[in-house]
Amino acid sequence: MTNALISPGFADRSPSAQAVDNVLRRVLKVRDPADSSQVAKALLDRYGDQANQLMNERSGLPVVSPVIRAITPAVMTQSYGPELVQAYDDFNRDIAALMDDSTLKDIRPELEGWSRAIRLAAEDGMSAARFALDPRQRDRVFSARRQLGDYARLARYVGALTPDCNSFYRRLAQSCDVLSGLMLVLVGDGLAALGVTRSTVILQAPASELVERREAAINALRVLVGSTREAYGQNDWPRGLESYRRLMAAFDSAGQSDLRALFNEQTLARTLDELIDMAASNTSDGLRALGSASVVTIERLQRLVNFAQATYLAQTVNGGRLIPESPPLASLLSALALFVEAFNSAGGAMRLLYVARPPLIFYGLYGFGGPDEATRRLLRLVQLRGTLAEEIDCFLECNCDDVECQLMLDKVLYDVDRAVDLYCLGSNTQGEGDPERRAAAFGAVTVALLAQPVDVNCLLDDAGNVEPRLASLYDALNEFAAEVQWPFAIPALPPFPTEAEIAERLRIGTLIHSEICLQRASESRWARLVETLAPACRRDLLSDARNPVRALLQDALDLIDNEMDVDPAITCPAFEVTIPPNLETSLNTIANDVLADGT
16 A cells, blocks of 8 residues: 555656666657656657557548648747748848849859858748757857857958958848847747746757756666676776775765765666656746756756765875775766756756847846846947947048058957857856956957057047947947946956965956967958958958958957966967877876877
8 A cells, every 4th residue: 555655756767767768758748748638649750650540430420531631720829920030131131232242243153152052041041049948059049149240350351451342241240140040049039939037947958858867876786886787807807886885884984974865876867757757847847847857857867976076085183095096986967967067057048038038027027026237238239239330331431541440340249149149058046157258358459449549449539438329339349348347357356365366367368368279260361361351452451460350369369468467468379189098198208208299
C-alpha cells in the first residue's frame, strides 16, 4: 500500500529506463515520458498517416482507404507583418537603385553579391527569430543581425567616399538597419506571444543539449566511483576512488552530508531529469514553473561544485593536497558546472521582450517590478540609436568636404548597434556583467571623438564651441557615452585595495581594451575591401597612416590606458596558437634547455 502512494516520478529507475526516457524526450519532444497521454499525442503527431487510419477506424470508416481530412493551418496574428513587408520592399528598391545607376556600372557584380548576401542573412534571421525560445535560433538571429550591420557599415563607408552616390548607399544602409532591427522585434514579439514574463526562465541551451550534458555527468560519476569495472595496470593509481574517499570524508567533517546523496547515480540522474523535464516544456506556465522551482535544485548542484572544488584545491598543514590530482573528479565537476551554466545565465534574452513591447504595459503585465536598470538603459540606447542615425546620415549634406569626420561618425553609429546587441545578451540586472562592460569600450571611442583637438574636431568651431547645427548630434554622442557607463564600467579602487580588487579591475580594463583591439585589427581589412569599391579621389584615407578610424581607435586605446593607470600599458596581443608541451618536448626542455616552440 505504501508503494502505491509513491509517485513514479520520484521512484528510482534503472539506467535502461532512464535511457528510454531520454530517447522519448529527444525524439517525441514530450515533457514527461511517464505521462501516457503526452506520449500518445506525440506519436499521433509524428506518424500522421497512421493517425488518420486510427481516426477512420474509430469513426467506422475503411482503414485501407483513409479519408483525407482538410487541415486548416493555424494563423498567428503578427503585428509586425506590414513593417516586414515594407522593409523588404524598401531594400529591393534601394539595391535596385544602386545597381541601375550608370556611375556604378563597373561594380555591378559586387553589388549583386551584396544583394544576395543581404537577402540570405535577412531571411535566415527572420526565420530563426520566430523560434525565440531555442537558444540556437537566437544565436542565428544575432549572427544575421551582425551581418546586416556589417553591410550597413560597408555601404556608409563606400558612400562617404563616393560623393555622387552617397545618398543611394545610405538608403541601402538604412534598409539594412531596419531589417536588423525587426529581427529583435520578432524575437521579443515571439517571447511575448508565449506568455513570457520576468519570472520565466529562458535557457541558454536547448533541452536536447541538456540531455547530453546530463549523460556526461552520469558517465563521469561512474568513472569516479569505480562502477565502470576497469582493471588497473601496474603503473596505474586509483585516482578516482582515492579522491572520492577523501571527498566523502570532507563532506562529513564539514557537515555537508546532504551533498553525499548526489554521488548516488540514481539520485543524481533523478535530480537532473527533473530539471530536464521542466526545461522541455514549451508552455509559458511550464517555463515559469521552471524559473521558480529550479533555483533550489541549481543552488544545491552549485554548492556541490563549489565545495568540492574548494576541497580539491585545499592544502594540508604539511603543504600537500587535501585531495590529490584526480582527472575523474575534475571531469565530474566540469560536467556538473556545464549543466548548471545553462540555468545561471537564463535571464539575458528577457530584455528582448521589452524591446518589442510598448513601455505603457511594462508594469504589471510582465512582472510587478518592471524592467531592471540594465533593461532601462537598453531601451534608452534603442531610442538614442534612431537620433544618432538621423543626424549622422545627414552630416555630409551640410559638411560636404569633411569626409574624415563622416567616417568616424559612421563608426560610432556602428558601435551603437553593437552596444545594443551586447546589452540584449547580458543578464546582470545592474548592467555589471561582461557583455555590458564590453559595451563601455564603444563609449571610450565616442569620448575619444569628442575630445579631439579644436583644430581637427569637426563638431566644434574655431573658438572651441559646439557648432549650432551639430548641437543635437553632440548631445546625443555625450548621452551615448554616459549610457554605456564609460568610464564608470572600470571600478574605482578603494583607499586600501585588496589583491582581488586590483586583479578584478585589471581584468575588466583588459576586457574593454581587447574589444577595441579586435576592432582595430579588423579596420585594415575593412579599408582593403572599400578600396576596391570606392573611387580613387579619396583613397588616401584608406591607408593605415591616414585612416581616421584607425587613429580614432588608437586614441580610444590610449584613453583606456590612462584610465587604468597601469605601467606598462595594456597591449593588443598578436594572434598565436600555443601548442602545449608533451612528454618528449618536456624532456628536451629539461635536458637541453629547449622550449616546446624550439627556442
